[in-house]
Every structure is written in C-alpha cells, then in structure tokens.
Amino acid sequence: MYEFATGVINVWEKKILSVLDQERMLKSPDRASAFMVLFDTDLGEIIAEGSQKNIEDIFSRDLNILKKKLVNILDDKKLLASFLFLKFDALNLKSALKKSFFGKETKNFKPFEFSLEPYKKVESFLKVLLDNNEKSNALTQHCDNFYVRRLVLEAIQILSSNKEDGQTMDSQMIETAVDRAYLKVRLAMAKKENALPEMVRLEIDVANLRSLLGKNSQPFLAGGNLASSQIEKLAQRKEEDLSDNLKIFLEVLELAFLLDEDHGRNTGIALEKKLDGYIAKKIFQKEKEKGSGIEKVLAFFQKKMNSYANIRLILFAKENNLPLEEIERALLPIA
Known part of the structure; x- marks a missing residue:
C-alpha cells in the first residue's frame, strides 16, 4: 500500500534539512546567516516565492503543502494523513474549548490552517454539542472528518465527567482532557495498521x-x-x-x-x-x-517536525547570542 509513497519520499528526503545543513546553521555567525542556509533545503522555494521572513509562516505553508502531497501519494483512505495531522486539530480544539467556556482563546493563538478540519468548523461543532440542540446522528454535517469528530466528542465526555466529579473547570483541565482524548483516538486509529x-x-x-x-x-x-x-x-x-x-x-x-x-x-x-x-x-x-512502507512515511514526517523545532531553536539562539553548547544539547534528532 505504501510502496509508491516510499519512492516519492526517497526523492523528497534529499531536500529536507540535513545534519550538514543543521551544522552550517549552528556555525553561522548570526541569525541572518543561519536563515540563509534554509534556501538550500525544501523550505527555500517557499521563502523565495513569498519573500517570507517569518519562520512560523514558512512552517505553516510547508505543512499545508505537505498534507496535500501526502494525501495524494497515500492509498489508505487518508488514514495515515489523519494519524499524522490530528495533533493540530487537538491544538485547535484546546483553544476553541477555552473560547467556548471562558470567552477567550489561548493568548496569541493562531489556528493551524493545515489541520484536518478548519478551525471555524470545529467551533461550530462545539457550539452544537454544548447547546445540545441536535441528535448525534445529525452531527456529521458540522464536522466532516470522523477522527476529528471523535476527538471532540471524547474531550467533551472527559470534561463532563470531571465536572460531575466536582472538579473546577480551568485551562489546565481543558489541556489535559484534549491530550487524553487525542491519545485515545490515536490508539484507535493505530489499530487499523499493524505498524x-x-x-x-x-x-x-x-x-x-x-x-x-x-x-x-x-x-x-x-x-x-x-x-x-x-x-x-x-x-x-x-x-x-x-x-x-x-x-x-x-x-x-x-x-x-x-x-x-x-x-x-x-x-x-x-x-x-x-x-x-x-x-x-x-x-x-x-x-x-x-x-520502506509506512515506517518510511512516519520517519519522514518526524524528521520534518524535528527540523522545524531545531530551526526555530537555532534562529532564536542566534538572535539572542546563546552559547553553542546550550543549543546543541536541546536539539532533536533528525536522522
């Protein structure tokens, strides 16, 4: 099922941030020089096209493209793409729940555009659930993705149970409920594929x-x-x-x-x-x-995610003149 994807990812891998690229960034004298290294990676086209300088906007656009590309090369009814990208729906859900219960979203929160469901649809779905004005069999029209629907329903169930136990609703309770719901749904998804x-x-x-x-x-x-x-x-x-x-x-x-x-x-x-x-x-x-196979896809996605974290850290460190040894200790593996 994942043979074609393996071949495509073998090509993509040649362009992502390598250990050598990372070393060049680390040895760069300042942030601007470190940033220039990214032009030699797959992020270079995104930076050049939009003259992008904000690293978070670059990552966001890259992930949006990656999600679409993965859906096109994976012949598994979007199972693996949903498995990989559900984490961003979980982050969106945390903010949407805080807005529903406390009237405000997470501070400085910007919805993840590359989530499986648009943030506005999750907000709408939450409103329907919390208002209890529709039967469960009519909920699919508010949230297309089965796994996101299940994530939201699981989180609401956990929060309701906590409330019945006399716990006070706060931001941490929402964070915990969504984290638990996410892992529960993720485990159910995982059982559909042996690896x-x-x-x-x-x-x-x-x-x-x-x-x-x-x-x-x-x-x-x-x-x-x-x-x-x-x-x-x-x-x-x-x-x-x-x-x-x-x-x-x-x-x-x-x-x-x-x-x-x-x-x-x-x-x-x-x-x-x-x-x-x-x-x-x-x-x-x-x-x-x-x-090869699904392991190849998982590893490629993890390398991308870890490279984002490392790039973010290196650029921050260069901007604030942090010692090289402190940066290196905090880097995540990319190979």
Whole structure:
C-alpha cells in the first residue's frame, strides 16, 4: 500500500534539512546567516516565492503543502494523513474549548490552517454539542472528518465527567482532557495498521511519564507498555525500589536513562528533551530496519517536525547570542 509513497519520499528526503545543513546553521555567525542556509533545503522555494521572513509562516505553508502531497501519494483512505495531522486539530480544539467556556482563546493563538478540519468548523461543532440542540446522528454535517469528530466528542465526555466529579473547570483541565482524548483516538486509529500500535503505546508511556515525573497529577492513561504502579515507582526516582524485571523492561524500551544516577538532578527541560527525542529515535530505528512502507512515511514526517523545532531553536539562539553548547544539547534528532 505504501510502496509508491516510499519512492516519492526517497526523492523528497534529499531536500529536507540535513545534519550538514543543521551544522552550517549552528556555525553561522548570526541569525541572518543561519536563515540563509534554509534556501538550500525544501523550505527555500517557499521563502523565495513569498519573500517570507517569518519562520512560523514558512512552517505553516510547508505543512499545508505537505498534507496535500501526502494525501495524494497515500492509498489508505487518508488514514495515515489523519494519524499524522490530528495533533493540530487537538491544538485547535484546546483553544476553541477555552473560547467556548471562558470567552477567550489561548493568548496569541493562531489556528493551524493545515489541520484536518478548519478551525471555524470545529467551533461550530462545539457550539452544537454544548447547546445540545441536535441528535448525534445529525452531527456529521458540522464536522466532516470522523477522527476529528471523535476527538471532540471524547474531550467533551472527559470534561463532563470531571465536572460531575466536582472538579473546577480551568485551562489546565481543558489541556489535559484534549491530550487524553487525542491519545485515545490515536490508539484507535493505530489499530487499523499493524505498524502503528507500538508507536502509540510508546507515546502513551511518555505521556504518563511526563505526568508523574513532572508532578502535574494527570490521571494514568491506559494503553501503554508500562503499568501505573511501574510508572509511580519511576516517579519516586529510587532505583532500589524497582524490580529487576522493570529495569530490564526499561532497557528494552530504551528508557533506561530514567535510571541514570543524575536523573534526580535533571532539570525539567532536560528531561522533557530526552523524552521528546526518545520516540523520534525509535521511529528512525524502525525505518532503518524496514527501509520502506509506512515506517518510511512516519520517519519522514518526524524528521520534518524535528527540523522545524531545531530551526526555530537555532534562529532564536542566534538572535539572542546563546552559547553553542546550550543549543546543541536541546536539539532533536533528525536522522
């Protein structure tokens, strides 16, 4: 099913930000010089066409183009494109919910135009749901994409349950509800393609680890590899309390860095970066093992997303004269 896409992506890959391009950006004396490196990548055409200088606008246009191109080369009824881009609908939903409940969107929020459903349609769908003025079988006209519909419905259900439990509605509750709904829908999507469930289970593990290690008290999310009791022991950061089986399991999952001696002294940002890079490395590893198919598509998309994050960081660092070693420590893998 993904053979044609593999061939096309092999061509696309030659133009995306490479490790060498990234090194050139890092060694550039200032932001302007670092920005010029992008003309040698696939972003160069976008910059040249619109004389774009705002990096977020460049990324937005690039992702819009990428979504359309992926839909054209993937013969899977838009399953993988929906799997990859649903995260942007989740971000749009967070802001739409805050506007619905508090009368204002996330500060400085700009809707993601490359989401699966337009932001305005999600707003309209939310209004119908919250007003309870239509039956569920009539809701499809307000939101075309099945997965986005399910995402919104799951988030509303979680928020309603929290309200019934006496919890006070606030911005953090909305963030948490959408994150949980997103992973639940993503896991359901993953079960339709054999290569995807392992990836989502790892994402759920990382989400649970972020929650407990960051001490933000989010409820445990089922569906990952690690049980609630295992993650709670990890959160205590006491290696002597961990069973040998759990240590072996962490090593197999390549999460053994959580047992490092300096783990307890790690800053929250450093740990977040390790967790961010963890899933990317697993995706790239799978691509190297398989070399084609759905693994190729996943790896290409992850490289694009990580390159955006790294470009953003390098340009910010150059603009603010941050030390090179600080930048390098925070970079995500792109190969």
